[in-house]
Amino acid sequence: MSLENMSNAAVHVALFPNAGMGHLTPFLRLAALLVDRHCRVTVISPQPTVSMAESKHLSRFHSAFPQVSLLPFHLLPLDASTANSDDPFFLQFEAIRRSCCLLPSLLASASPPLSAFVCDVTLISPVLPITESLRLPIFILFTSSARMLSLFSSVSRFIPSISEMDSVEIPGVSTIPRSCIPPLLLLPNNVFAKILLEDGPKLPKSCGILVNSFEALELNPLESLNSGKVVKELPPVFPIGPFVPCEFEKSENEEQRNSSPLKWLNDQSPGSVVYVSFGSRLGMAREQVREIGNGLMKSGFKFLWVVKDKKVDREEEDDVEKVIGVELMKRLKSNGLVVNEWVDQSDILSHSSVGGFVSHCGWNSVMEAAWHGVPILGWPQIGDQKLNAEVVEKTGWGIWRKTWGWAGENVVRGEEIGDAIDEMMKNEGLKMKAEKVKETARKAVDGGGSSEISVQRLIGEWKKMNDSC
Known part of the structure; x- marks a missing residue:
């Protein structure tokens, strides 16, 4: 193993996805990407999953990457009547958020100690106090486009009057017409809207935001996010996509x-x-x-x-x-x-x-x-x-x-x-x-490509944080 690979191996990152294949898939592809760069990875897996597809996907991932620690995170019972939703995915979102109080002992017992914690963008509020108390650097994986990130990061400015607006102006990005705004965001009591309103303003408290995108595809929103045009206090946004589909995702035999x-x-x-x-x-x-x-x-x-x-x-x-x-x-x-x-x-x-x-x-x-x-x-x-x-x-x-x-x-x-x-x-x-x-x-993720450079910069940040602990 080269000196660089030995150094990367000292980096231990925990990944914490939320419910649904749309959230789980990018997390597991990120895990594979980090393993390929000789990082130690732990995936925290909420149980039970909301779908059979997730359960099978996790099982196949674990078989393909036995070097990744897969920690089951058993959820507390949820009274659905308190969640203001009958959608099974949003109920699972809420169950995971309310169960985050169980995380501290799980994170504190990690061996070797964690260098960084990467959580789903819909879990910022319940996780942030925990990582702060453990003095654990927190990064956010945003599971949508950089364009959507520009709306998510600034939405709290518009929420009070968004239901009356014809469009939303995102500084440095573009005007987003009302017809393109996620409909649930227009319903203040909806679980989705409450999560965005609660979590969006807390993005600046993270150490960085990971996006499954690349510069050639979304140069304008990425530059606007990283220059502070969208939100002045936003931490660095790392475009590290596209996440490459993995062999374990293919048919089993x-x-x-x-x-x-x-x-x-x-x-x-x-x-x-x-x-x-x-x-x-x-x-x-x-x-x-x-x-x-x-x-x-x-x-x-x-x-x-x-x-x-x-x-x-x-x-x-x-x-x-x-x-x-x-x-x-x-x-x-x-x-x-x-x-x-x-x-x-x-x-x-x-x-x-x-x-x-x-x-x-x-x-x-x-x-x-x-x-x-x-x-x-x-x-x-x-x-x-x-x-x-x-x-x-x-x-x-x-x-x-x-x-x-x-x-x-x-x-x-x-x-x-x-x-x-x-x-x-x-x-x-x-x-x-x-x-x-x-x-x-494909050029973005090759050696010398924009996303590969961004990945190496991210791992470099984790090394510095690891060395300073």
């Missing part, structure tokens, strides 16, 4: 990898398939699901469609034919593959037959599409997704139908969906831009 949907994709022509997925977080109304089916048939393109009917994957009990309808399902089978099970998205996006991605624009999905150079038809559903869709649209490797609105606002008809898919799949300009984004994404 060769037999599974040779089953559908990968086997089906192997039989399709290069660039001929539309991949349709709206993430692991939210189900769609069945009327809208069926309009998507009609749109896919109208487009005439082959497709791989991951249908989600419920909010968490353990609830996906209904047969896919029941969700879509027997007659429509018969038509769909003639031109594509429909599944309602967890799939490895990176496996699919990396496949040569996939030529376009109909996506909700969750940030993990956006970054995976960037990594593999796949054009996007953005259809934001909730949260930060319109801001993420703006990043895709402005970079020129995707399109976004703004009139489609948020989830449930409108029923988008199949004819419109089919036309938009046709535009995405036939647009050579999108394909060229997507390939360029892929090149810049």
